[in-house]
Amino acid sequence: MELTEKIMYEASYTKDVSFEGIFWMGVKTTGIFCRPTCTARKPKFENVEFFFSTKEAILKGYRPCKVCRPLESLDATPQYIKELLKEISDDPTLKLKDYDLVQRGLEPATIRRWFLKHHGITFHAFQRMSKLNTAFKKLRQGESVTEVAYDMGYDSLSGFNEGFKNIFGVSPKNTPMEKVIDLKRIETMLGTMIACADEHGICLLEFSDRKALPTELKSIAEYFKANIIQGENPHFITLEEELKEYFEGTRTRFSVPLSPVGTDFQKQVWKVLQEIPYGTTRTYQEQADILGNRKSVRAVANANGLNKISIIIPCHRVIGSNGHLTGYGGGIWRKQKLLELEKAILF
Structure with missing residues (x-):
């Protein structure tokens, strides 16, 4: 999918949150640049230009918008x-x-x-x-x-x-x-993430603005018959260190123990996801083929969508058969950024 100026202008006009972090829009008449979701009044098409990083916009002489604050991380903890x-x-x-x-x-x-x-x-x-x-x-x-x-x-x-x-x-x-599941907020370059862990390993790692997060937390509590509480866990130390290295581009594999919540089939699918090499992508059909059932594409896609451990179980590396980015719980823009980080750039 080619990201044209027309598509970006339409995304900024409709305040499409899925484009957050993918592009920024500079307004020639005011000299400011904004996020795609900025609530300020949108200018005419001929009065804007687009950038793929805030650095580009600043080097071109634009100032950050005081309304949408494009230099700040979304949902970051002060x-x-x-x-x-x-x-x-x-x-x-x-x-x-x-x-x-x-x-x-x-x-x-x-x-x-x-x-x-x-x-x-x-x-x-x-x-x-x-x-x-x-x-x-x-x-x-x-x-x-x-x-x-x-x-x-x-x-x-x-x-x-x-x-x-x-x-x-x-x-x-x-x-x-009773059993206890520890919960902690973790800051990353793509926004705040929520992590959960028991004594065996990480059972959840999701971006805090994912709509399905409350449902996922409830399902984990019911699965383990546990209370989820804010607190420290030894696995969080390893997780934070490895996430930091991943976002710095110095780590391509994770070693932190996992304690995934799901059916046997879902766990099979997630294991196949973990075998996708860093910096590459696969289609849902290729996943189904590896599992030995070509007709299970829809079931595989559904299992990917139910993955509760983002990045470590890299469902962001799965794309549509046409080569386009498909749905991602953390937002398409984050999927694109993760692939860019791993050099599997699709736009």
């Missing part, structure tokens, strides 16, 4: 939020109030909006949940309810029991029978 998250992770017993945020030069309402948008709860509720998540793990490791309650800063056992049951739906004494 540094002040990262610092708060680290502080809570390092000491879950902390109880930061609005006064403490103001003392740090932060606006409580801004912090509240960010946590509501990205976690579905307020900052203060997030702190309470983080504290109880740590308690959950301590109980699973065999520590007593009384010891954990007071270690986590609770004044009474009744307060600890009530808060715990509100979050997990069970009393602390039943916790050792």
